[in-house]
Amino acid sequence: MASVYATESAAAQRIRAAAIASFAEFGYAGTSTRQITARLGMSAAAMYPHFRSKEELLYSIALEGHRAVNDAIRAADEPTAPYSDRLRSVVAAFAEWQARHHQLAKVVQYEMRALRPEHFRAIAELRHQTTAMLTTIIAAGVQAGEFLADDADDVILAISSLCVDVCRWFPSRTHRDPVQLGVAYARMAARMVQADETSDHRSRPGNGV
Amino acid sequence: MASVYATESAAAQRIRAAAIASFAEFGYAGTSTRQITARLGMSAAAMYPHFRSKEELLYSIALEGHRAVNDAIRAADEPTAPYSDRLRSVVAAFAEWQARHHQLAKVVQYEMRALRPEHFRAIAELRHQTTAMLTTIIAAGVQAGEFLADDADDVILAISSLCVDVCRWFPSRTHRDPVQLGVAYARMAARMVQADETSDHRSRPGNGV
Numbered sequence: 076m077a078s079v080y081a082t083e084s085a086a087a088q089r090i091r092a093a094a095i096a097s098f099a100e101f102g103y104a105g106t107s108t109r110q111i112t113a114r115l116g117m118s119a120a121a122m123y124p125h126f127r128s129k130e131e132l133l134y135s136i137a138l139e140g141h142r143a144v145n146d147a148i149r150a151a152d153e154p155t156a157p158y159s160d161r162l163r164s165v166v167a168a169f170a171e172w173q174a175r176h177h178q179l180a181k182v183v184q185y186e187m188r189a190l191r192p193e194h195f196r197a198i199a200e201l202r203h204q205t206t207a208m209l210t211t212i213i214a215a216g217v218q219a220g221e222f223l224a225d226d227a228d229d230v231i232l233a234i235s236s237l238c239v240d241v242c243r244w245f246p247s248r249t250h251r252d253p254v255q256l257g258v259a260y261a262r263m264a265a266r267m268v269q270a271d272e273t274s275d276h277r278s279r280p281g282n283g284v
Numbered sequence: 285m286a287s288v289y290a291t292e293s294a295a296a297q298r299i300r301a302a303a304i305a306s307f308a309e310f311g312y313a314g315t316s317t318r319q320i321t322a323r324l325g326m327s328a329a330a331m332y333p334h335f336r337s338k339e340e341l342l343y344s345i346a347l348e349g350h351r352a353v354n355d356a357i358r359a360a361d362e363p364t365a366p367y368s369d370r371l372r373s374v375v376a377a378f379a380e381w382q383a384r385h386h387q388l389a390k391v392v393q394y395e396m397r398a399l400r401p402e403h404f405r406a407i408a409e410l411r412h413q414t415t416a417m418l419t420t421i422i423a424a425g426v427q428a429g430e431f432l433a434d435d436a437d438d439v440i441l442a443i444s445s446l447c448v449d450v451c452r453w454f455p456s457r458t459h460r461d462p463v464q465l466g467v468a469y470a471r472m473a474a475r476m477v478q479a480d481e482t483s484d485h486r487s488r489p490g491n492g493v
Contacts, residue, residue, distance in 0.1 A: 100397075105313025184452065185394065188309075228458055229468040233446055240449035243393065249437055259438040266475050 087125040089115055091139070094132050099178040103133055103186040133186060134194040140176070140183035141201035147172045148208050158216030159270040165208060166234060166264040167257035173241035174253035180242035206235060213268060222268035234264045296334040298324055300348070303341050308387040312342055312395040342395060343403040349385070349392035350410035356381045357417050367425030368479035374417060375443060375473040376466030382450035383462035389451030415444060422477060431477035443473045 083091075093114045097106040108129050109119045126132040151168030152161055173180045187198060209231050216222035224230045237260060250256045292300075302323045306315040317338050318328045335341040360377030361370055382389045396407060418440050425431035433439045446469060459465045 101313040102311030103314070104310040226468065226471070229472070232456070232458065233469065233472045236449040236453065237442055237446050239452070240445040243448070244445065247441070249441065259435065260442065262435070263438070263442045263476055266478060267472055269475060 084125065086121075090117075090122055090125055091132065091136060095136055095179050095182055098133070098136070098182040098186060103129070103182070103189045108132070130189065130191055130194070133182070134190055134198075136179070136182055137187065137190065137194070137198045138201070140179050141198055141205075143176070143179075144169070144172055144183075145201060145204050145208075148205060152208065152212070158212055158219060158221045159265055159268075161212045162209075162216065162222075162264055162268065162270065163261035165212060166238065167261040169205075169235075169238040169257075170241050170260035171253045171257035173238055174245040174250070174256050177242040177245045180239075184239055184242060206231060209234060216268060216270070222270055224268045230267050233267060237263065293334065295330075299326075299331055299334055300341065300345060304345055304388050304391055307342070307345070307391040307395060312338070312391070312398045317341070339398065339400055339403070342391070343399055343407075345388070345391055346396065346399065346403070346407045347410070349388050350407055350414075352385070352388075353378070353381055353392075354410060354413050354417075357414060361417065361421070367421055367428060367430045368474055368477075370421045371418075371425065371431075371473055371477065371479065372470035374421060375447065376470040378414075378444075378447040378466075379450050379469035380462045380466035382447055383454040383459070383465050386451040386454045389448075393448055393451055415440060418443060425477060425479070431479055433477045439476050442476060446472065 090111065094106070094111045097111050097114065101110075106129075108122055111132075112119050112122050122132075126135060147168045148165050151164040153164065154161070156164070187195060190198060210227075213222060213224065213227055213231055217224050217227055241256065241260075245253075245256070250259075299320065303315070303320045306320050306323065310319075315338075317331055320341075321328050321331050331341075335344060356377045357374050360373040362373065363370070365373070396404060399407060419436075422431060422433065422436055422440055426433050426436055450465065450469075454462075454465070459468075
């Protein structure tokens with residue numbers, strides 16, 4: 076994936092990529108800045124012009140990851156489509172992103188507690204945007220009678236959780252293709268709001284439901 | 285939770301509990317045996333009669349966690365009940381366990397790569413048993429026409445993944461009660477195999493489905 080920081084130097088991008096690989100493998104606490112720069116044949120001091128600390132590096136990675144997820148989801152949404160199509164597209168994009176960028180996603184999902192409070196708050200705001208996109212579609216779909224969900228908050232939580240967990244196990248023996256995984260997860264999400272069911276019923280008027 | 289090792293000394297249990305807390309907070313790679321024993325006011329050498337290495341300690345925790353999950357799921361299953369009831373009970377127990385023991389679960393789910401190959405294989409066998417219980421119920425339910433799932437493997441993956449991810453985020457603002465969470469997740473799982481739907485249809489004969 077290209078960096079979201081267009082103005083970033085090539086060195087900063089290499090440091091970030093090495094940090095993602097190390098944090099994903101050993102965890103944030105289990106990685107020193109020295110280990111990261113050693114991977115690149117740099118001295119530890121060579122990092123500081125780009126990132127002032129290991130925490131700054133994590134924050135930069137967290138920003139990149141969360142912005143990229145939000146961009147992918149936003150690009151997948153077609154606000155004029157039926158709600159069930161919108162839900163499927165957005166869930167497919169979300170799951171596919173987690174699969175395609177599973178190392179970055181792992182850092183983004185599992186290491187947030189290591190951020191300083193003001194950085195944590197900035198990232199929490201970006202995470203909120205992801206949930207808000209799902210919430211908007213599901214709430215509107217329920218309102219319009221396209222979805223059945225008297226427990227919309229639980230459904231939103233479960234769909235987000237399902238997509239996020241992809242980065243823990245992807246790839247597996249049964250799933251190695253991010254696109255196919257996205258399609259499969261979109262189908263699950265539609266079932267969670269009983270979207271298939273509802274549209275089946277709508278296409279068969281008079282069945283009493 | 286009581287240790288699954290009935291014969292284990294009180295010291296070994298305290299070491300294990302301290303290790304779970306440290307591994308959950310800092311990761312396996314980010315925790316030294318010295319840090320674990322320091323939490324307990326012990327010397328680092330005091331650990332070795334109980335666990336020969338940090339890896340042995342992780343393996344012991346992984347065994348405890350995986351056996352406890354499997355016991356919880358097995359205890360929840362009622363093999364003579366309808367498949368949709370069995371699925372709900374098992375999923376509720378699985379999600380509830382991940383919530384109730386989220387620190388232990390986090391270590392069990394995120395640190396497995398640090399195990400030696402023979403230990404990893406032993407744990408993989410226990411993980412396989414968890415999946416096998418879900419698989420048995422879902423396959424039989426599909427066979428009996430209680431569940432609709434032409435993509436049973438994806439459904440099994442998604443239900444497992446949903447339950448496992450609980451340990452990443454629990455507790456949250458909306459979910460602080462493991463039992464209620466279990467009930468909510470059981471409902472999602474039933475929707476994923478369209479169990480509600482199917483049973484509704486069965487109770488209304490003649491609707492053409």
